[in-house]
Amino acid sequence: MIGAGLAPEQGPPFTAPLRFFLTAPWFLVAAGLLAAFDPGWTEGPLSPTALALTHLLTLGFLGMVMLGALTQMLPVLAGAPMPGIRPVATIGHASLTLGTPLLAWGLWRGEPAALLHGAGLLWLGLAPLLISAGLALADARRLDSVHAMRVAFVALLATLALGLGLAGWLADALPAGWRPDDPFIWLRAHALAGLAGWVAILVVGVAWQVVPMLQVTPAYPAWATRPLLVVLTSAVGVALLAPAPWRVVGEIALALGLAAFALVTLDLQRRRKRKLASPTLDLWRLGMLGLIGAVALFALPLPGEPARLAGGVLFLVGFAASVVIGMVDKIVPFLAWFHLRAGPGTSAGALPGMKDFLSDAAARGQARLHLVALVCLVAAPFAPALAVPGGLLLAAAGAVAGWNLARAARLYARHRR
Amino acid sequence: MTETGDATITQFLADDHNRCDDLFAAAENAVSVRDWASAAAHFQAFLEAMRRHFAMEEDILFPAFETRAGSGGGPTFVMRGEHREMNGLLDEMGAALERREQDAYLNLSETLLMLMRQHNLKEENILYPMTDHALAGERPELLGAMRAR
Numbered sequence A: 001m002i003g004a005g006l007a008p009e010q011g012p013p014f015t016a017p018l019r020f021f022l023t024a025p026w027f028l029v030a031a032g033l034l035a036a037f038d039p040g041w042t043e044g045p046l047s048p049t050a051l052a053l054t055h056l057l058t059l060g061f062l063g064m065v066m067l068g069a070l071t072q073m074l075p076v077l078a079g080a081p082m083p084g085i086r087p088v089a090t091i092g093h094a095s096l097t098l099g100t101p102l103l104a105w106g107l108w109r110g111e112p113a114a115l116l117h118g119a120g121l122l123w124l125g126l127a128p129l130l131i132s133a134g135l136a137l138a139d140a141r142r143l144d145s146v147h148a149m150r151v152a153f154v155a156l157l158a159t160l161a162l163g164l165g166l167a168g169w170l171a172d173a174l175p176a177g178w179r180p181d182d183p184f185i186w187l188r189a190h191a192l193a194g195l196a197g198w199v200a201i202l203v204v205g206v207a208w209q210v211v212p213m214l215q216v217t218p219a220y221p222a223w224a225t226r227p228l229l230v231v232l233t234s235a236v237g238v239a240l241l242a243p244a245p246w247r248v249v250g251e252i253a254l255a256l257g258l259a260a261f262a263l264v265t266l267d268l269q270r271r272r273k274r275k276l277a278s279p280t281l282d283l284w285r286l287g288m289l290g291l292i293g294a295v296a297l298f299a300l301p302l303p304g305e306p307a308r309l310a311g312g313v314l315f316l317v318g319f320a321a322s323v324v325i326g327m328v329d330k331i332v333p334f335l336a337w338f339h340l341r342a343g344p345g346t347s348a349g350a351l352p353g354m355k356d357f358l359s360d361a362a363a364r365g366q367a368r369l370h371l372v373a374l375v376c377l378v379a380a381p382f383a384p385a386l387a388v389p390g391g392l393l394l395a396a397a398g399a400v401a402g403w404n405l406a407r408a409a410r411l412y413a414r415h416r417r
Numbered sequence B: 001m002t003e004t005g006d007a008t009i010t011q012f013l014a015d016d017h018n019r020c021d022d023l024f025a026a027a028e029n030a031v032s033v034r035d036w037a038s039a040a041a042h043f044q045a046f047l048e049a050m051r052r053h054f055a056m057e058e059d060i061l062f063p064a065f066e067t068r069a070g071s072g073g074g075p076t077f078v079m080r081g082e083h084r085e086m087n088g089l090l091d092e093m094g095a096a097l098e099r100r101e102q103d104a105y106l107n108l109s110e111t112l113l114m115l116m117r118q119h120n121l122k123e124e125n126i127l128y129p130m131t132d133h134a135l136a137g138e139r140p141e142l143l144g145a146m147r148a149r
């Protein structure tokens, strides 16, 4: 799934995914600082600060890494190179880097101009990347993981379209016939498609490949592959599109499906053949526990906003961010090694190994900060004073992640010369 | 390996990948607790399994596929290149084991695992199904020849 493709020219240049991976952690830093300096987000998921934080995390961090990873995985895992990868990755990366802070600023400060420019910039800049990924996905191999990526991709398009609509609505810029009667319906669909359809289903599809790969575990049982994808996809579909009384059926199926995925992943990891301690393994386990916790908080009829907010934190920081960091900690050192090894004039002599690019100690320090940050942030909706340490710790965890990865890239560059 | 009748090439070689993975893990687990004697034995078994797997592909499957598909410069070329990379790492791991350098071994084994698993995924997802398709007629003989290795 990473490395060169089957044909020598299929693997993308290292810079295509790398720029995404190196930038993403700094959005964790931004999110952490905002969470610390404006603890107003603890008031509820629709507070301006919470909206800004959501997008720093979903677009700035998760979207950045996931789109970067697609540029690597589609050619290599699915045998489907993305057309025009260099310009498309450069433009997509630039638009995420500039558009996300603008959008977040607009949401935070309630500035219609920033909101619209951010949304517009994201759409314009991501369009070539999305078209290229769509073309690659269309003629990719018929693998279970590719099916999951296709579902996630469609959900991302829906999320982005609804996001643009919501930004237009908030900024009061929608043409008359386009205004929703009840914007809350758009909001719910936008959040559901983004979190469940894009983030969760993509992680599930990638997990099928990387969980057995990293810890030498048994493969996922058959029911947890394509049948589970069918359940999750139908569940999201029903939750989004069915008549109101049926939506809850979709939500329940979604919660059960995701919980089952988390449990089976934890079970596979328990049965792993490779016994070595690994920060990535710890982050994935944390991620699965975070997913179970998030699903429980969303699904159980717990009273009140704080529980929902804590569920959101568990989903974004506990589940998605944990597994994404665990992955990037492996992908960047491996790709650095791989490209050095494959590059001209660097074949002989002792090259650094993966752990020289990013040591276990460095990764573990980062993971610990992330864990403590998570604990504070999950508790903050109930005890707002914790927003400050939680935010600062998240910023620190992001900075260490960014530093670790930048160090790996520098070591690569030094050997390249 | 027991006879599995009309198994596919994909199935047969993917099973062999799993066997190699298990031996890899056994060797690494022994190194991680500094059980050098058992590490050496497991590593030797792993090395032999890998060499046999490479030989089955490079001496039997790939030539047959290249003849049929006429793609000497395509996928099999990349796979052979990655075999060479893996052999390089295996040599270095053997040397680290001999010197009982735990950190060096674990650094190399981490790298080998990533290289090996992404290589295996490409073979299992793309290349083996291509060979099953292209070589359907000669499959029993090819499987027989590979089993005899």
Ligand code: HEM
Pocket: A045, A046, A047, A050, A051, A054, A055, A058, A059, A063, A103, A118, A119, A122, A123, A159, A160, A162, A163, A164, A166, A167, A170, A183, A187, A190, A191, A192, A194, A195, A198, A199
């Ligand atoms: C072009 C990109 C995007 C734009 C313009 C956008 C815009 C918006 C806007 C304007 C809102 C607030 C609506 C309101 O207050 O009624 C919102 C909410 C939300 N968005 Fe986005 N969005 C984008 C991408 C995403 C993505 C990729 C995700 C998830 C993966 C996401 C997840 C959410 C969530 C979860 C909420 C609800 C927030 C909360 O309850 O705190 N958005 N979005």
